[in-house]
Amino acid sequence: MQENIQEAQGELAVRRAKLTALQEAGNDPFQLTKYEVTATSAAILADFEGYEGKTVSLGGRMMSRRVMGKASFLHLADGEGKIQCYVTRDDLGEEAYAAFKKYDVGDILGLSGFVFRTRTGEISVHVQSLTLLAKSLLPLPEKFHGLTNTDLRYRQRYVDLIVNPEVRDTFLKRSQILRLIRAYLDERGFLEVDTPILVPLEIGAAARPFKTHHNTLDMDMYLRIETELYLKRLIVGGLHRVYEVGRIFRNEGMDPKHNPEFTTIELYQAFTDYKGMMDLVEELYKHLALEVTGGLVITYQGKEIDMGHWERLTMVEAVKKYAGVDYNAWATDEEARAVAKAHHVEVATDATRGRVLLEFFDAYVEEKLIQPTFIYDYPVENSPLAKRKPENPLFTERFEYFINATEYGNAFSELNDPIDQKGRFEYQVAEKLKEEPESRAEVDYDYVTALEYGMPPTGGLGFGIDRLVMLLTDSASIRDVLLFPTMKPTE
Secondary structure, three states: OHHHHHHHHHHHHHHHHHHHHHHHOOOOHHHOOOOOOOOOHHHHHHOHHHHEOOEEEEEEEEEEEEEEOOEEEEEEEOOOOEEEEEEEHHHHOHHHHHHHHOOOOOOEEEEEEEEEEOOOOOEEEEEEEEEEEEOOOOOOOOOOOOOOOHHHHHHOHHHHHHHOHHHHHHHHHHHHHHHHHHHHHHHOOOEEOOOOOEEOOEOOOOOOOOEEEEOOOOEEEEEOOOOHHHHHHHHHOOOOEEEEEEEEEOOOOOEOOEOOEEEEEEEEEEOOOHHHHHHHHHHHHHHHHHHHHOOOEEEEOOEEEEOOOOEEEEHHHHHHHHHOOOHHHOOOHHHHHHHHHHOOOOOOOOOOHHHHHHHHHHHHHHHHOOOOEEEEEEEHHHOOOEOEEOOEEEEEEEEEEEEOOEEEEEEEEEOOOHHHHHHHHHHHHHHHHHHOOOOOEOOOHHHHHHHHOOOOOEEEEEEEHHHHHHHHHOOOOHHHOOOOOOOOOOO
């Protein structure tokens, strides 16, 4: 490690000396403000017949160079791809060619020349003029190994993008996925909106928020942990199909599936229910799989996932299928707790039948859900914003969907009864304060007021963009799909 540091420091000194010489000769590359680019490597490689013999101007980074006396070859990466360039002393002139030979791999170049094919058949640019646009003072990682240290890759994403083309492809696909989702929703009459990131109160939800302080108003504020309550206010206001691509912040742990800030999409549609949201999810995910990967069967971390087939199970059915216990056979809470004890499932001493069902699901079911599966009809105990099932008020019209034993999204038939909502909010806050007495959780009474004006029956859905991108790009960690994941600073 120490040898690598000393080598980099030595290279830095050499490159700084080259920069100083350029500046003293009146050729400071950092003074240049513009370079006219007329083509890209990708366009030339895709349409050689259209470009052959034509003069083009390219700008990009020199990724390699091979000097052969009076002629040289280099590869230029321009953000669209990489193309070979042929440079000769006869074309540039002796002085310019000598200067070129002092350039370093990593330097940013502008070059102009005509498109041709070499004797070996490689599409190339025959350079007739060349300009140093920016000096690279630090060397790129060794070309055969690239930047492989994952911690360093996440910290220096700029280097990662330069030397690892597959990383660039991941983030191009991330952008494509967002465009496809927006287009899908826009075509179905949804309106994209923005809601506050800074909110005035800590709600009673389980997620812990980040806290800050507004100096002018002299009040504590919180970074949002969801976009739900503001979006449903818009449903009340008559915007009957809304969605937001939103950054969410949760002051919680980090692992390969969790980052403190992440991106979600929440959408709400009036006059439908959670079954309508279920259909939307299935259609959308099939569409995304086809557009991004070219097929409905994808591979994720060595497992084949069939995005064309989605199973639908109630939570009661799933627990019966995978744990072999039947919620409907439990006559009392006490009996449910006894069944849990017999199966070595830990539950609270005052756990209700609904809570016991949830614990069985966590212990036996989730890890089995490899293929796309909707789990619906959740106990009311953990669904404070979902509408109760009319035929069984102990359950709510809610679903989550799972792929590769991971939860990907959450949806409800939204609760629109303000009296029921107020009671559930107050219960939720009371439970939060019992668990965390120092919490400043409050009931969002303004949202209750909004419901008192009347909200139509509404289906709501929220899902994480980051996990979806992981799935469609076969990425193992959430850090692989965030350009700048949260990292502890180095000393």
